[in-house]
Amino acid sequence: MPRSIPTFHSLARVALFLWFGCGVMVALDVDVHAAEIVVLKSSDVGYYTQAVQGFRQALPAHAHMIEYTLREGATDAREIGQSIRAGHPDLVLAVGLNAALTAKLEIPDLPVVFCLVLNPELHGLPAGNMTGVLMKIPHQQQLESIKSIAPGARRIGVLYDEHHQAAAISSAKLQAKLLGLQLIGSAVTKRGGVPGALMALLPQIDLLWVLPDHTVVTDESLPFLLESTFDAKIPLFGFSSTFVQRGALGALVIEPLDAGTQAAQLAAAILRDPATGGLRMVQPNHPKLVLNLNTAEYLGLTIAPDLVHMASRLYGGPGAFASQGNQTNIAP
Amino acid sequence: MPLVFFNRSSLKTKLITVTALIVVVSCTTLSWFFIDREIASMAEALAHNGKLVANNLAETSRHAVFAGDQERLQQLIQGTLISEQVAYVLILSKDGRLLSANGKEIWQQYVADPAQADRLIAMSTNRSTSSAAFVSPPFQDRIIELNNGELLVSDDLSHSRTCWLRLLAGTGHPIVYHLTQVIKGPTLSLASDPLLSLTLTESALSLPSDTALQTPLYGYVLVGISSSQGHVLLRKMAGHVVLIAGIIIAFSFAAGVYLTRHITTPLTALTSLATQVSQGDLSVSLAPSSHDEIGQLTATFNQMTTALKTREDDLKELNRTLESRVNTRTEELQRANQELLKLDRLKTILVSNASHELRTPLTSIKIHVKNLLDGVTGALGTDQLQALGRAHENIERLRTLIDDLLDLSRLQAVGVELTWDEVQLDTLLRDIVEGLRYFSEQKQLAVDIAFSGRLKPISGDRDKLRRALTNVIHNAMKFTPRGKRIRIDAHQLTDESVLVSVEDSGCGIAQEELDKVFLPFFRSPHTSTTTRGSGLGLSIAKELIALHHGTIWAESTAGQGSRFFIRLPSTPQDTSAAIHDTV
Numbered sequence: 001m002p003r004s005i006p007t008f009h010s011l012a013r014v015a016l017f018l019w020f021g022c023g024v025m026v027a028l029d030v031d032v033h034a035a036e037i038v039v040l041k042s043s044d045v046g047y048y049t050q051a052v053q054g055f056r057q058a059l060p061a062h063a064h065m066i067e068y069t070l071r072e073g074a075t076d077a078r079e080i081g082q083s084i085r086a087g088h089p090d091l092v093l094a095v096g097l098n099a100a101l102t103a104k105l106e107i108p109d110l111p112v113v114f115c116l117v118l119n120p121e122l123h124g125l126p127a128g129n130m131t132g133v134l135m136k137i138p139h140q141q142q143l144e145s146i147k148s149i150a151p152g153a154r155r156i157g158v159l160y161d162e163h164h165q166a167a168a169i170s171s172a173k174l175q176a177k178l179l180g181l182q183l184i185g186s187a188v189t190k191r192g193g194v195p196g197a198l199m200a201l202l203p204q205i206d207l208l209w210v211l212p213d214h215t216v217v218t219d220e221s222l223p224f225l226l227e228s229t230f231d232a233k234i235p236l237f238g239f240s241s242t243f244v245q246r247g248a249l250g251a252l253v254i255e256p257l258d259a260g261t262q263a264a265q266l267a268a269a270i271l272r273d274p275a276t277g278g279l280r281m282v283q284p285n286h287p288k289l290v291l292n293l294n295t296a297e298y299l300g301l302t303i304a305p306d307l308v309h310m311a312s313r314l315y316g317g318p319g320a321f322a323s324q325g326n327q328t329n330i331a332p
Numbered sequence: 333m334p335l336v337f338f339n340r341s342s343l344k345t346k347l348i349t350v351t352a353l354i355v356v357v358s359c360t361t362l363s364w365f366f367i368d369r370e371i372a373s374m375a376e377a378l379a380h381n382g383k384l385v386a387n388n389l390a391e392t393s394r395h396a397v398f399a400g401d402q403e404r405l406q407q408l409i410q411g412t413l414i415s416e417q418v419a420y421v422l423i424l425s426k427d428g429r430l431l432s433a434n435g436k437e438i439w440q441q442y443v444a445d446p447a448q449a450d451r452l453i454a455m456s457t458n459r460s461t462s463s464a465a466f467v468s469p470p471f472q473d474r475i476i477e478l479n480n481g482e483l484l485v486s487d488d489l490s491h492s493r494t495c496w497l498r499l500l501a502g503t504g505h506p507i508v509y510h511l512t513q514v515i516k517g518p519t520l521s522l523a524s525d526p527l528l529s530l531t532l533t534e535s536a537l538s539l540p541s542d543t544a545l546q547t548p549l550y551g552y553v554l555v556g557i558s559s560s561q562g563h564v565l566l567r568k569m570a571g572h573v574v575l576i577a578g579i580i581i582a583f584s585f586a587a588g589v590y591l592t593r594h595i596t597t598p599l600t601a602l603t604s605l606a607t608q609v610s611q612g613d614l615s616v617s618l619a620p621s622s623h624d625e626i627g628q629l630t631a632t633f634n635q636m637t638t639a640l641k642t643r644e645d646d647l648k649e650l651n652r653t654l655e656s657r658v659n660t661r662t663e664e665l666q667r668a669n670q671e672l673l674k675l676d677r678l679k680t681i682l683v684s685n686a687s688h689e690l691r692t693p694l695t696s697i698k699i700h701v702k703n704l705l706d707g708v709t710g711a712l713g714t715d716q717l718q719a720l721g722r723a724h725e726n727i728e729r730l731r732t733l734i735d736d737l738l739d740l741s742r743l744q745a746v747g748v749e750l751t752w753d754e755v756q757l758d759t760l761l762r763d764i765v766e767g768l769r770y771f772s773e774q775k776q777l778a779v780d781i782a783f784s785g786r787l788k789p790i791s792g793d794r795d796k797l798r799r800a801l802t803n804v805i806h807n808a809m810k811f812t813p814r815g816k817r818i819r820i821d822a823h824q825l826t827d828e829s830v831l832v833s834v835e836d837s838g839c840g841i842a843q844e845e846l847d848k849v850f851l852p853f854f855r856s857p858h859t860s861t862t863t864r865g866s867g868l869g870l871s872i873a874k875e876l877i878a879l880h881h882g883t884i885w886a887e888s889t890a891g892q893g894s895r896f897f898i899r900l901p902s903t904p905q906d907t908s909a910a911i912h913d914t915v
Binding site (some may be wrong): 045046047050051097116117118119135195196199212213214217218219220221222223224227228231239240241242243246253254255256259 | 394395398399400517518520522523524525526527528529530531532534548550
């Protein structure tokens, strides 16, 4: 069978294919393709699964991944850790605090990336072979969002645990001042002090800023925070879409899918250059804005249309709920 | 025993008793069901309203409970106590500590006293969950009885109906629905809110869950719903029910009595009238008191008595006129009979005279014909002799007919006198048979004579009896075919009379002709034409037997012959003896 002579067009197609292939190889690295990654989940909670899904989507499809889930109470942590070590994977993704602590204790000699851990520093994380994605949105970014949403609010109140948040609040006060805001902090030492502190704080402020604080935010205080600010017609800005759904004005939230994606980018960097295993933990790079338009109307606030367009999730307004895809339909 | 009494009692008593029983039982049953349903409905409504109050208070007090705002809690409790049904309200913390309480009237001092309040709280403690009070609700709904200001016992809510019944009956104490409601927060789904979920759960190193904020507990609301208002309403309602039932029973009883009287009074009157009618008084009547079935019965009864009276009057009139009509008819019949007797006598005289007048010339003719046959007037030829022989034979038949007619006419004209003598019938019968021997031998007849012993002589006219018996025997011989048998019997009957029977072997006589054979000139259509006779023999025999106060009759079976019976009394006076029984 005689071989055909390649034409100019066929040669051009081959060249184009090679050019695209080289581009992808450069983007995702050949080593990542061949890597073996172990995913260790703290449990089967939905947002853990979403984070793993984001992680998986951000990696090449044929990256080899093995997934472990800790049982309730983490009684099998040691066996799972030994099993992972015996497999000698290229990287371990720990999702959640229990998984991160298990990796810290049982897998000291493999690179570990963790995510969805709220306060890693309280638990000695990260260790030397570990890095991860932080769950805390920078205060400055939150204060900027607050200023954008409620430009008239100058006195920003915040409740915080004096033992764990004092330094951060001091830093935030400076950042607020730079933004022309006054951050009024009210320290609480125990959960029972939240009602009194809030009642004392509300008359002094134009907006209540709620941080992810174990002492301030509890299942009992959450309705109280919402109802008290609602009754006092004080806007509440938080970190949870649940807050917004229940009547808070807005929140900057971290989607688990984004956290997983960011963890994948961190993992890819480590796999490309194992020497970078000791990288610093990274801030969440894509916090999402959630707004409640009914609350804004109740409070007499007019939110700029650009902000409404930027919001990933809207409550109230012409539609009861709007995702990022159809938000234009409900924009004022 | 009651059944016997019931059966013996009157219809009025039965109807009234049964109606009263049905009405009383129905009213009592319906009243009981109504009151029972009202109690159930009221108890359910109270519990439902209390639950609504408690639930509403739990929702509104959550904020104040969490904040420990006593003033706000008191405001909320006061607002709840505005409802008349709410007796007291207690708000407890989630660990069961009393946060705030208030009440109305007697309950105000209860809840103000910490010891009594604790007792009140203890009464609502969930007894089935002592070791796991916070797994299941530590408090549960109760019924609390209050006696003169003292708390008695608490019971499950399901027993409230019994308490209500006791209360209604006056044997129970005022009750309170002691209802509890948990003060809890909203249930949130945290499946897509990791930061809040981690904030709430990560501190305890416990595994986070999708629903970390499941119903956070704040405290409890205990609400007492008083039954006093419901009790008053229920007693009033029960009084109305009893009153209405009593009125219905009274009206029903009165209506029953009226209807019973409406039915039984006309029946009693009708019974009295029927008694009078049965005693013959048909003039009674009763005006219908209504247009119903009783009225129809009364009208029908009146029609019946009227019809009976009309019939009775008709019968009386008929009886009154019947005698005169019978007398008239009898007189008419007597006159007709006399006319007929007169005509018959004239006929007999006519026949007698005619027979007598015919007999004389006929005798002369016979003598002259006899002389001619005997050749007195000279010798005659064969043809003349033959013709004269026929003429002489017919003259002889005609003379016999005239003799018979003459005899019969004499007999019917009562112009014959009998010569009474003692007659030995057996001898007479043998003489007669002997006298007819020529005739019987001509037909080759066998004549059997049978007598049962020696017959006693009877009183009679020998010649007349001979004539009568000869006619009967000769008649039997005439109608008996040649070579057959004739049987003659004679019996002495118990009354000394003699019964003679002559039995032939002829063709017999039809049943409908048995009485006609004794009429003059009667000839049966079934008789053979060869059998000649005047048709007067049996008639003459009957007349002669009758002159002897005897009787003659015939019995026959078609095709098998006939049998003639002649009964002759020993003396002419013996005529009434039974015949058939003594044969």
